[in-house]
Amino acid sequence: MTRDGTIVSMKGIHKTYGEVVALEDANLELRRGEVLGLAGDNGAGKSTLIKCLAGAVEPDRGTILMNGEPVDISTPRVAKDLSIETTFQQLALAENLTVTQNVFLGREDVAGVGGFGVLNKTSMRERAEELLAELEIGVDPEAEVSGLSGGEQQLVAISRTLLSDPKIVIMDEPTSALSVEGADRVLNLIRRMRCRGISILLISHNIEYMKKVADRIQVLHHGRDAGVVDAETATRDKLVSLMISGSRSNEEAESPA
Ligand SMILES: Nc1ncnc2c1ncn2[C@@H]1O[C@H](COP(=O)(O)OP(=O)(O)OP(=O)(O)O)[C@@H](O)[C@H]1O
Ligand SMILES: [Mg+2]
Structure with a gap:
């Protein structure tokens, strides 16, 4: 861990699929023992970004630091060896x-x-x-x-x-298609995991769930950062506007860097 409590830092991540630019200079900072929500519209690049951290996708450019040290997460095996575990959008x-x-x-x-x-x-x-x-x-x-x-x-x-016994767990849409009760059980599990000191990266389309469980929420828009907000104080409107227009308001959004 670095002195400021950052466990993972992803910097300047680019990823294209043919003509499609999935990520363009995307950044992400995950702190120790926090739940970081990752929000964004369909196709914003959320799954691609976490796949870069999970070793499932290799970025074209960019740097990933773990505990301040550069790491090359070229395969899922390397991610596991670094104590990073993932549940993907399609449950296997x-x-x-x-x-x-x-x-x-x-x-x-x-x-x-x-x-x-x-x-x-x-x-x-x-x-x-x-x-x-x-x-x-x-x-x-x-x-x-x-x-x-x-x-x-x-x-x-x-x-x-x-x-x-991982240090970092990434979850891609763990509450999608769940009943309210089912989602509540998942959110409670996430809280218990945080209590054990696990850093959690949570992707969800459901802003209410994310506000309930996350410490901070980062928004992606067209493969770029649209801002990071405090989950408790950020309004739903603020988050939706970041997701839709990618516009940043400097008073409310802290820089992800
Ligand atoms: N394997 C792939 N081949 C081609 N294009 C891809 C591939 N994976 C993702 N893309 C494209 O990259 C962009 C980002 O996709 P990604 O799945 O990361 O978005 P997302 O934010 O997770 O979206 P959703 O909310 O729908 O899950 C999209 O335009 C998508 O079509
Ligand atoms: Mg996705």
Whole structure:
């Protein structure tokens, strides 16, 4: 961590897809133990920006610093090694497997770190049970994912990210298509994660949810920064105007740099 509490700093990130400019000089600063909301209209570049941090997309230009040191997050594996975990906009859960199987899917290596020499069903179930209990997620580890509500599936997807005890968790639209109750459970989980000192980057279209849980909200507009505001004091109108026009008012928006 740097002295000002910044854990991740993304500077001057550019990314084009053919003719499409997804990101143009985008910047982002995530502080230790905060929930940073990332807002913006469809196609503003939110998912592309977080994919650069998750190692899923390589930027054409730009710098990423972690704890003040430059890092090259060329693959998702590198991101995980840097203690960055992600749930993507399209949830990748296996519907016909149980909650426990999903929590461990493709993470056998991570589980090994926790002292499981041989991964057997019992130890995985116990670890999943422990994780779900710690996070107060009321979902049966033995339940098949296909039988869970959308909100419960989202909680399972987030639990998966916590198995490795990450420092940073990125969530792309974790509350989209959820009922009010489902979204509330996800927001509560985010709050509990913050209490554990995890820095969270949260993408959402829902301004109300973001205001409820985020400390600060950064707005992207056409791949550029439109400003960073304090989540508690920023009005809905202010946020919508930043999202739609990208206009910045210097009195209200602090610089992201
Ligand atoms: N793999 C890709 N190939 C081509 N174009 C892409 C790709 N990924 C993103 N884009 C384009 O880049 C721009 C930014 O997309 P991105 O998905 O980052 O936006 P977003 O802010 O996450 O939008 P949404 O709110 O709809 O999820 C869009 O114009 C999109 O069409
Ligand atoms: Mg997106």
